[in-house]
Amino acid sequence: MKLTKLAAIAVAATVAAGPVLADLVFPSLDYRTGPYAANGIPFADGYADYFALVNARDGGIGGVPAKVVACETGYNTEKGVECYESTKGQGALVYQPLSTGITYQLIPKATADGIPVHSMGYGRTSAANGKVFRNIFNYPANYWNGASIAVNHILAEEGGDVKGKTIALVYHNSAYGKEPIRTLEELSKKHGFKLSLLAVDHPGQEQKSQWLQIRREKPDYVLMWGWGVMNQVAIQEAANIRFPMDHFIGIWWSGSENDTLPAGDGANGYKALNMHNVGSDFPLYADLKTHVYDAGNAAGAGDQSGTVLYNRGMYAAMLAVEAAKTAQEMHGTANITPAMMRDGMENLVIDEAKMAALGMPNFGPSFSVSCENHGGPGLGVVQQWDAAAKSWSLITDFGPSDMEVIGALIAEDSAAFAAENNITEGCN
Amino acid sequence: MLYREAGDYKTSYAKDQQTFPIAFDRYGYFLTIAFAVLVVPFVLNDYWTNAVVLPFLIYAIAALGLNILIGYCGQVSLGSGGFMAVGAYASYKLMTAFPDLNIVFVILLSGGITALVGILFGLPSLRIKGFYLAVATLAAQFFLVWLFNKVPWFYNYSASGQISAPERSLFGFAVTGANANPATSYLFCLGFVFVMAWAARNMTRGANGRKWMAIRDMDIAAEIIGVDPLKAKLTAFGVSSFYIGIAGALLFAVYLGAAEVGEAFGIEKSFLILFMVIIGGLGSIFGSFAGAAFMILMPVLLKNIMVGQMGWPTDLASHFQFVIVGGLIIIFLIVEPHGLAQLWRLAKEKLRLWPFPH
Numbered sequence: 001m002k003l004t005k006l007a008a009i010a011v012a013a014t015v016a017a018g019p020v021l022a023d024l025v026f027p028s029l030d031y032r033t034g035p036y037a038a039n040g041i042p043f044a045d046g047y048a049d050y051f052a053l054v055n056a057r058d059g060g061i062g063g064v065p066a067k068v069v070a071c072e073t074g075y076n077t078e079k080g081v082e083c084y085e086s087t088k089g090q091g092a093l094v095y096q097p098l099s100t101g102i103t104y105q106l107i108p109k110a111t112a113d114g115i116p117v118h119s120m121g122y123g124r125t126s127a128a129n130g131k132v133f134r135n136i137f138n139y140p141a142n143y144w145n146g147a148s149i150a151v152n153h154i155l156a157e158e159g160g161d162v163k164g165k166t167i168a169l170v171y172h173n174s175a176y177g178k179e180p181i182r183t184l185e186e187l188s189k190k191h192g193f194k195l196s197l198l199a200v201d202h203p204g205q206e207q208k209s210q211w212l213q214i215r216r217e218k219p220d221y222v223l224m225w226g227w228g229v230m231n232q233v234a235i236q237e238a239a240n241i242r243f244p245m246d247h248f249i250g251i252w253w254s255g256s257e258n259d260t261l262p263a264g265d266g267a268n269g270y271k272a273l274n275m276h277n278v279g280s281d282f283p284l285y286a287d288l289k290t291h292v293y294d295a296g297n298a299a300g301a302g303d304q305s306g307t308v309l310y311n312r313g314m315y316a317a318m319l320a321v322e323a324a325k326t327a328q329e330m331h332g333t334a335n336i337t338p339a340m341m342r343d344g345m346e347n348l349v350i351d352e353a354k355m356a357a358l359g360m361p362n363f364g365p366s367f368s369v370s371c372e373n374h375g376g377p378g379l380g381v382v383q384q385w386d387a388a389a390k391s392w393s394l395i396t397d398f399g400p401s402d403m404e405v406i407g408a409l410i411a412e413d414s415a416a417f418a419a420e421n422n423i424t425e426g427c428n
Numbered sequence: 429m430l431y432r433e434a435g436d437y438k439t440s441y442a443k444d445q446q447t448f449p450i451a452f453d454r455y456g457y458f459l460t461i462a463f464a465v466l467v468v469p470f471v472l473n474d475y476w477t478n479a480v481v482l483p484f485l486i487y488a489i490a491a492l493g494l495n496i497l498i499g500y501c502g503q504v505s506l507g508s509g510g511f512m513a514v515g516a517y518a519s520y521k522l523m524t525a526f527p528d529l530n531i532v533f534v535i536l537l538s539g540g541i542t543a544l545v546g547i548l549f550g551l552p553s554l555r556i557k558g559f560y561l562a563v564a565t566l567a568a569q570f571f572l573v574w575l576f577n578k579v580p581w582f583y584n585y586s587a588s589g590q591i592s593a594p595e596r597s598l599f600g601f602a603v604t605g606a607n608a609n610p611a612t613s614y615l616f617c618l619g620f621v622f623v624m625a626w627a628a629r630n631m632t633r634g635a636n637g638r639k640w641m642a643i644r645d646m647d648i649a650a651e652i653i654g655v656d657p658l659k660a661k662l663t664a665f666g667v668s669s670f671y672i673g674i675a676g677a678l679l680f681a682v683y684l685g686a687a688e689v690g691e692a693f694g695i696e697k698s699f700l701i702l703f704m705v706i707i708g709g710l711g712s713i714f715g716s717f718a719g720a721a722f723m724i725l726m727p728v729l730l731k732n733i734m735v736g737q738m739g740w741p742t743d744l745a746s747h748f749q750f751v752i753v754g755g756l757i758i759i760f761l762i763v764e765p766h767g768l769a770q771l772w773r774l775a776k777e778k779l780r781l782w783p784f785p786h
Contacts, residue, residue: 030742032741033743033746033747037743070741071735072742072745074746076691077688077691078483078684078692081478081479081683082479082728085474085475085478085479086475086479089473089474089475100588101691104592105684105685105686107686108592108606108686109606109685113606125587173690174688175588175589178587178589181587201690202694300743416586420524420594421594
């Protein structure tokens with residue numbers, strides 16, 4: 001027991017010396033270590049760099065500097081809880097945990113604490129129903145949109161008829177990977193394709209048997225819900241069995257440079273979804289170079305600039321900053337609280353003019369958030385990998401998803417959550 | 429000087445056989461309990477509870493359970509993560525199927541269900557031992573995780589396979605769910621820890637504990653003097669799994685609130701608890717607490733020092749944390765293979781003679 005007490009005293013001493021409440025705090029529950037680091041690093045760098053840019057170029061958000069508090073989760077839910085508890089006392093405005101597992105943990109905690117959570121394109125899909133999940137947002141698109149957009153792309157490729165075709169789903173055997181299954185099952189009923197499910201266990205390095213099965217069953221298309229090291233292995237395995245890469249479509253979390261580069265030429269033609277534009281051909285990057293990179297303030301090693309997930313980190317930060325600005329306007333104060341931030345997120349409007357003014361023309365879809373719809377429009381694009389040029393390019397426009405199917409599923413799942421937790425649906 | 433037994437007379441057998449025969453120890457124990465019950469609840473905040481105290485208490489229960497099996501009965505098990513998962517899923521199913529059932533009974537019943545599963549997976553221990561038994565329990569670990577992933581009934585057919593704990597209260601105070609007060613969940617877990625540690629201590633020095641230890645030291649000799657190996661081994665598996673199941677149920681219901689079997693109860697968890705037992709000290713109640721404290725508090729402490737105080741980048745700190753904790757484990761095992769409990773015993777021996785060792 002003595003040892004416990006000693007350690008406790010030491011921890012107390014270190015915790016007591018927390019920072020003062022002056023800045024707008026944006027915690028970054030990131031992961032730069034472990035099997036998911038290859039994808040966690042670019043996102044965390046993009047997230048931090050955008051806030052660094054806003055501070056250096058604009059003097060903060062509405063004149064108040066933004067502060068990014070990084071906390072390493074290693075994609076582990078227990079560390080995620082520790083990070084949440086250690087950062088929330090510093091005035092955290094919004095959490096973006098970049099992990100579906102951690103998001104599930106934070107939904108009840110953050111709701112009780114009145115802090116908004118933005119799980120952009122991940123997390124609990126039915127959080128799109130803002131009448132039940134008042135503090136949780138997942139705009140601009142969620143997993144079920146992703147599943148539907150992928151199926152729509154296949155429909156377009158096949159001339160609108162996929163009857164009798166087989167679509168295999170290779171998924172991370174966790175809450176994250178299981179999310180799209182319900183939607184894909186509904187869609188398979190609707191469009192008449194056969195769905196085959198292949199689970200890959202954490203961390204995803206061992207996929208020989210799954211790809212052997214694909215080789216034997218010869219599905220017409222393979223969809224993938226992978227993350228971290230699982231992506232690289234899957235793309236390499238697909239190349240090994242000479243699966244036609246343009247019939248292999250990943251979710252937006254399975255389509256970054258770090259996933260495709262290790263497979264070399266074998267990855268050529270691999271497709272993935274995306275919710276924003278790719279590349280570094282935006283005026284914003286000139287600002288980043290002047291104010292952040294050249295000043296030596298780039299986060300991490302500074303080598304991720306312009307990659308898909310770096311752009312996504314920036315996009316997440318941009319949406320958070322715009323929501324904070326909206327909140328500042330709504331409440332007429334620059335020092336906003338988490339509750340005000342929530343209002344700002346719920347009334348967020350992103351249009352082309354706004355994005356162009358920020359130096360990100362055509363970066364993402366135009367959308368607005370409302371209490372009824374925390375999920376945004378559910379638009380997505382398909383991008384394709386060019387192994388020779390080592391770059392991604394968008395091959396479609398922002399396309400819609402089958403909201404008829406998804407809307408019903410969201411209503412059903414959120415109603416179940418509301419019943420379990422005694423929440424009455426409503427906007428007040 | 430301070431720590432001595434001179435003048436501390438025992439006038440009955442009961443007094444001679446008490447857990448803390450030295451008065452100084454006894455007062456220290458009472459003080460610790462009083463501190464834990466009367467002071468700690470009032471100074472706890474969310475961070476302390478959720479990042480430090482709750483995981484420590486819950487893992488202490490798991491370490492106690494595994495210590496009974498490995499330390500006292502000598503049966504190596506790598507299935508603790510799977511058994512914790514049984515506890516967690518049992519509590520989830522009980523909570524959702526019987527919303528009016530008191531949370532204390534939910535936790536106890538989850539422990540009971542885990543005990544049955546543990547006995548089932550303990551059956552191979554009657555035929556195999558050592559490394560082979562470790563592999564058999566490893567199979568239990570993988571099988572149970574696979575089962576909870578595969579069969580949707582266990583997670584009530586939710587889309588994501590996640591289980592989340594609904595709010596349950598005790599005497600009107602929320603214990604599980606997001607609205608639980610830190611002090612309430614702390615006292616709830618502390619109650620379990622106290623009762624279970626007390627039970628473990630008394631079980632291990634009673635007839636059952638002696639049978640376990642006889643089996644551990646030499647099973648053939650134990651059988652010859654009349655210990656039934658079937659009963660002894662299976663009770664050890666049952667009791668150990670009961671503890672681990674309760675730890676799993678508390679981990680899920682009180683601490684995490686939501687869990688997913690592969691991530692929360694994977695093989696890493698089995699190793700974590702095994703390390704706690706080995707570092708703390710095999711066959712020691714105090715060792716279970718010391719090991720849990722070491723494995724849970726050390727990373728948090730290091731993180732707060734390196735990131736909070738020295739301002740290091742989080743990835744560097746996280747890598748260093750592995751290096752330091754790993755290095756400390758090796759040092760401890762070289763310097764004192766019997767764990768922190770043995771260090772504590774040695775320190776006490778020295779203190780009894782201090783300052784006149786000769």
